[in-house]
Amino acid sequence: MDTFLRISKKTLGTVILLLTYIVSAQKNTEIFDVIKKDNIFLPDFSYAGYHFGKEQIAVPQNSTIINALDFGVIPDDGLDDSKALLKTIKKANTLQNPVVIQLPAGRIILSDILYIERSHIILSGQGTGPQGTEIFCPRPMMYLENPEGLKELREYLTDQNKIQKEKVNNINIPFSQYSWSGGFLWARVPGKRVKSYLQKYDTPPTILGTIAKAPRETKTINVQNLRNINVGDVVEIQWFNKKGEQGSLLNELYGEKSPKIGSHHWLYPDLPLARQQVKVIAVTKNTITIASPLLLHIKPEYEVHIVLWEHLEEVGFQHFKVTFPYSNRIAHHVEQGYNAMYLTRLFNSWVKDVVIENADSGILTEAIANVTVEDIVTKGNKKGHYTVQMGGVHNVLVKNLSVQNDVMHPLSFNTFATKSVYTQCEVLKNPILDQHSGVNHQNLFDAISVFVSPDETGTYELFKGGGAGYWKPSHASYNTFWNIDVHFLSQLNDTSAILLNGMKDGPNARVIGVHGNKLIKVMYGPDAYQQFTNNDMTTYPSLYRYQLEKRLANHK
Structure with a gap:
């Protein structure tokens, strides 16, 4: 009898689980009917990315290959390669055809800024594995000469007396110019302003x-x-x-x-x-x-x-690691400048297959459009500020970003970000889906996996927004969350719902398909449209992919 009961309970559990998936699939099939019936506007996010998502990233066949070894770069010798790399870029700038700067395998040491200032150029390594290319930056940017491109920002920080004050931590330190700007690999149009401060x-x-x-x-x-x-x-x-x-x-x-x-x-x-x-x-x-x-x-x-709008096109960074020595985090806004990349004034460009370790910020952006950033890993023991940050961007796609380190703003839509997408990304430590004020709107968090440890009350601020009060609210209309998969790490034995909250001033958000391995309740203020909470979005796991495939099919 006991054996029969055990088999019956197991069978019943399987049946219930199967029925749950069937019901979930049926609900997923109807989701766009539900949204239409509710008269809810969903932006078309499918235009985000390189060439509006229509073309694959590829090296042009007519590219001229420049080997950095020919200009004095010697990997693994423990000596600085900055001057040799600058010579390589100088040579690339003299050529008319598309150019690939080929970096060798091994560790290359960089202690100066490499400015990318022309279209149709690719900086390419030999991969991110043990036999790949590592760009090692032994010193932060604070020890470099002040970049002319950040002169206005420096004046602004001084004029506004921007000071980070944390009484409990004995912090009273001026803001750093590298908190949200600058990088050792820096794409720019020479002499062109990217952001207004004064x-x-x-x-x-x-x-x-x-x-x-x-x-x-x-x-x-x-x-x-x-x-x-x-x-x-x-x-x-x-x-x-x-x-x-x-x-x-x-x-x-x-x-x-x-x-x-x-x-x-x-x-x-x-x-x-x-x-x-x-x-x-x-x-x-x-x-x-x-x-x-x-x-x-x-x-x-x-x-x-x-x-x-002056800009560069067809600029690519691919197949290398950027690493920094471990350094203690001092405080918010006083980062020393261990920043890997700063992308400005780019169109139809990309970053692909890059690992970044121990950075203050991995990839910072400003005034870029239709750029794809994909297959990125950030890691290390240092707590960072940003991973791949989206500020002043339009139609930018970040795909397959794995955040393995602790970061203050692991995924972040910043000031003036619009119609941009994080898709198929994962945040393994202290995740926040940050919306950083400054009129960012019509952006999409899509098919995101987060790993969460709720507090003792069963609450976690997944949607906590940042940014300055003079740019509030945390976002404008139609920011969208689609198929957010929450993995709860703590062993909570009770069956009560875990509350995901943190947003009180985000108008007209769309929060669709938040689910996890425990029952979830979502609180998103002031008036978010919520649907399909606790439903795995198996039929349409990616809104971006669904919209893109639908658009491309309609144009065949």
């Missing part, structure tokens, strides 16, 4: 046209005063709030029931609150057609310009 450095942009009216997600736009826009150009559309604290653009961004909005939204009327880099694929009289959908509605009461 109004005295503002210069009038080259306006190529204005837009009075257009619906969100359209691709064909009527332009007034259209000039000097040609097919193939990549330009920037900018939305301004010239109407102050009550400007209607703020309703467009945050909704009519927005939480308290910070003062930077109206104190700087010449600073665009939203910007979108677009590729022009057709021009007819006063009409242009763009390759990706319009980010926001445009109404007559807004002020919207099309401006010149």
Whole structure:
């Protein structure tokens, strides 16, 4: 009898588990019907990434290969290779064809900034394994000469008296210029500003046209005063709030029931609150057609310009490690500058197959669009600031990022990030899905795995947002979470739901398919749309992939 009961319970458990998966699959099949019925707007995220997700990353066949060994780089000799690497890049800049700078296997020592300042160039190693390429940076950037490109930031930090104060830790230290900027591998357009800090450095942009009216997600736009826009150009559309604290653009961004909005939204009327880099694929009289959908509605009461956007294209970093010696973390915002990469003003570019160890920040970004960052590992014993941070980006895709170290903001959408995606990423330690204020909106956390240890109350702040108060709320409308897989590490024996919270001021979020190995309750304020909590999204595990495949199928 006991044996029969044991078999029956086991069989019953299997049946219940099977029925759960069947019900979950049925619910997944209906999910888009449910969203449509609820009249919920979901942005189309499928345009994120290299060439709008349509092309695979590849080295051009007509590339000229430059071997760094030929310019004096000697791996594994314990001597600094910076001057030899600078010579290699100088040679690459003299060539017309696409260029691949081939780094040798072994440890290369770098103690200076390698600026990448031309299009169609790839920095490539021999892989990230034991026989691969390691770029070892023995000293932080704080010991280098101050970069000219961060002059305005340095002045801003001084003028605003930016001090990190932690009384309990006896910290009273000025902010570092390397907390969110700079890197030993630095892509830039020489002399071009990437972020506005001080109004005295503002210069009038080259306006190529204005837009009075257009619906969100359209691709064909009527332009007034259209000039000097040609097919193939990549330009920037900018939305301004010239109407102050009550400007209607703020309703467009945050909704009519927005939480308290910070003062930077109206104190700087010449600073665009939203910007979108677009590729022009057709021009007819006063009409242009763009390759990706319009980010926001445009109404007559807004002020919207099309401006010149200077950038680099087809820049790649691949197949190497960047390592730093272990150093103690001092405090937030006073990082010493163990930063691997700083990507600025890039379009249709990539970082692929890179391991970063013991960094303050792995990959920092500003003013880039349609860049793919994939197959990245961050690790080490040092607590970092960022892994792959997205700031001032549009249509950027971060795919297969494995965060194996402890990081303050492991996945982070920062100021002015739009229509960008983290997909198929994992955070193994102290995960936070950070949204860092500053009008970041219409971004996607997609098919993310996080490993969580709840506190003794059964609570974990997975959605905790960062950023300065003058740029609050933590995000604007339509940031989306899809298929977030939560692995709870603690052995909680009770069956009560574990609360995932941390966000109180994120308007119009979409939180869909948060599930895990324990029962979950999600609290996301003030008014998030929540569906399919505690359902494994087996039918549509990736919203990005679903939208991309659907778009590509429709264009065959």
